[in-house]
Amino acid sequence: AGLLPLILKLNSSNSLHSKDLTSDQAITSSVKDALRLGCLAVGFTIYPGSAKCFDMMEEAREIVAEAKSYGLAVVLWSYPRGEGISKEGETAVDIIAYAAHIAALLGANIIKVKLPTKYLERERIETENIESLSKRIEYVKRS
16 A cells, blocks of 8 residues: 555446446445555546436545545546537547546546547637647636
8 A cells, every 4th residue: 555656447338238328337446445555545436417417426526525635636537428419529639628627626636538629519719729639638728
C-alpha cells in the first residue's frame, strides 16, 4: 500500500449481460476499499445524456465528497451517450465539452473524455476555432 500510485475504479459494466449496459454501470467498489488498498485516487464513469445520467451524477457527487474527505483524488470518465445524442455526436466537440463541464461541476480532479471531433451536434462554434485537434482540446478545456 502506498508504493504504487493506484486508482480504484468504483463502477463497471460487463458484456455478458443481455441488458443494454451502455448507459449505466454497477457500483462494484467503494471509497473505503480504495483506502484499504492504499489508493491515491478513485475513478467513476458517468454517461451524460443517458437515461441514467442523473442517477450517475448523484452517485458521483457522493463519491467525490467522500473521497475528497479522505484526501483522495477523483477521476471521472465522462462519456456522453443516450437517445438524444447521435452516434457521431458522442464525440462531437460541443458534446464532449459539455461532458467535461459536467465532470468539473461534480468536482473531478482529473477528467477523461474521448478526443473531440470537428462534428457539431448542437452548438454553433466558429469552425476556425475547432479545425485542429489541439484547438478542439483547448475548447474542451475552457468549458
